[in-house]
Amino acid sequence: MFDVVIVGGSFAGLSAALQLARASRSVLIMDDGHPRNRMSPAAHGVPGWDGVPPAEILIRFRADLAGYPTVSFLNDRTDDISGAVDAFEVTTQSGECIRARRIILTHGVRDILPDLPGVGDAWGLTVLHCPYCHGYEVKGRPLAVLATGPMAAHQAHMLRADWSEDVTVLVNGVDGLDQQALSAARIRVDARTFLRLESGDGIRVTFQDGPAADFAAIFIAPKVDLAGSPAVRLGVGMSDGPMGPYVRTGPMQQTDIPGVFAAGDLATPMWNVNFAVGDGARAGAGCHQSLLFPDFIPALEKEAA
Numbered sequence: 001m002f003d004v005v006i007v008g009g010s011f012a013g014l015s016a017a018l019q020l021a022r023a024s025r026s027v028l029i030m031d032d033g034h035p036r037n038r039m040s041p042a043a044h045g046v047p048g049w050d051g052v053p054p055a056e057i058l059i060r061f062r063a064d065l066a067g068y069p070t071v072s073f074l075n076d077r078t079d080d081i082s083g084a085v086d087a088f089e090v091t092t093q094s095g096e097c098i099r100a101r102r103i104i105l106t107h108g109v110r111d112i113l114p115d116l117p118g119v120g121d122a123w124g125l126t127v128l129h130c131p132y133c134h135g136y137e138v139k140g141r142p143l144a145v146l147a148t149g150p151m152a153a154h155q156a157h158m159l160r161a162d163w164s165e166d167v168t169v170l171v172n173g174v175d176g177l178d179q180q181a182l183s184a185a186r187i188r189v190d191a192r193t194f195l196r197l198e199s200g201d202g203i204r205v206t207f208q209d210g211p212a213a214d215f216a217a218i219f220i221a222p223k224v225d226l227a228g229s230p231a232v233r234l235g236v237g238m239s240d241g242p243m244g245p246y247v248r249t250g251p252m253q254q255t256d257i258p259g260v261f262a263a264g265d266l267a268t269p270m271w272n273v274n275f276a277v278g279d280g281a282r283a284g285a286g287c288h289q290s291l292l293f294p295d296f297i298p299a300l301e302k303e304a305a
């Protein structure tokens with residue numbers, strides 16, 4: 001019986017584990033090795049680590065934990081958690097059943113990329129999700145936003161204001177973009193039918209008609225999914241965010257299931273390594289408090305269906 005099983009051993013999960021480790025609590029971190037930004041050559045905007053490859057940051061996080069004897073790692077995944085507070089059962093993909101008094105969900109989200117040729121290969125390299133994370137490296141150069149929904153206009157206005165005077169929205173058949181407001185902000189709108197993307201130094205977009213267009217990078221706001229994830233299978237309460245569902249949490253990252261905490265990308269509509277680390281630490285501390293004082297951090301009220 002572990003005090004805590006943490007499902008997802010990346011930025012949020014490892015940060016949660018450190019708080020629990022420092023209270024000498026027994027913690028098992030399960031992870032199957034697919035952090036969300038793994039294809040990015042560098043993570044930006046993370047104090048002390050700005051421009052460092054994400055894998056390198058995670059190696060350091062794990063190295064910190066290696067000094068604590070109550071922390072164990074398991075390279076495996078779980079899709080099946082059952083039981084209740086003080087008696088959860090986590091079944092691993094390899095068939096092991098692990099028991100725990102508390103669960104922290106930090107397994108992140110799955111990006112749903114537009115199904116267009118070339119987008120997947122360029123994801124994290126020249127197809128980017130966030131101006132704060134990767135905009136500075138391409139500032140002042142021609143940029144595009146590939147629309148996946150109305151948030152595309154929001155991204156385009158941000159980029160035009162503070163990153164580049166040369167911004168194009170690739171409409172990609174998406175309705176609901178305020179084209180008048182885009183034009184008023186001197187943002188180009190290109191509604192041609194998209195054929196494919198080719199990545200090199202920058203990125204070239206080929207359309208069904210007319211000349212190709214070259215950009216330093218294309219931004220998209222990806223939809224995210226939690227379908228089939230441990231959070232959904234456990235039945236924790238969700239909220240709807242602009243890009244997809246996320247787990248509803250309270251001030252100490254508690255969910256609406258007693259003994260279950262959640263942090264990182266799966267528990268917020270805005271994603272960033274710093275937020276994941278901060279919320280992870282809060283989940284670790286909250287979870288520890290709940291082990292000591294079971295009524296101190298009550299679970300959230302269930303919302304009516």
Ligand SMILES: Cc1cc2nc3c(=O)[nH]c(=O)nc-3n(C[C@H](O)[C@H](O)[C@H](O)COP(=O)(O)OP(=O)(O)OC[C@H]3O[C@@H](n4cnc5c(N)ncnc54)[C@H](O)[C@@H]3O)c2cc1C
Nearest residue numbers: 008010011012034036037043044077078108264265272273
């Ligand atoms: C392309 C890209 C680039 C980015 N660049 C930046 C950047 O430069 N700066 C920045 O601040 N943010 C960046 N982000 C956002 C950042 O990646 C996330 O905010 C951060 O990774 C969230 O951390 P997390 O711990 O919540 O989830 P993740 O890092 O996604 O980790 C979740 C972990 O859980 C594991 N897992 C999933 N399911 C299971 C399961 N069922 N069982 C066991 N383990 C499981 C996964 O393998 C993974 O290791 C970027 C995002 C993307 C998509």
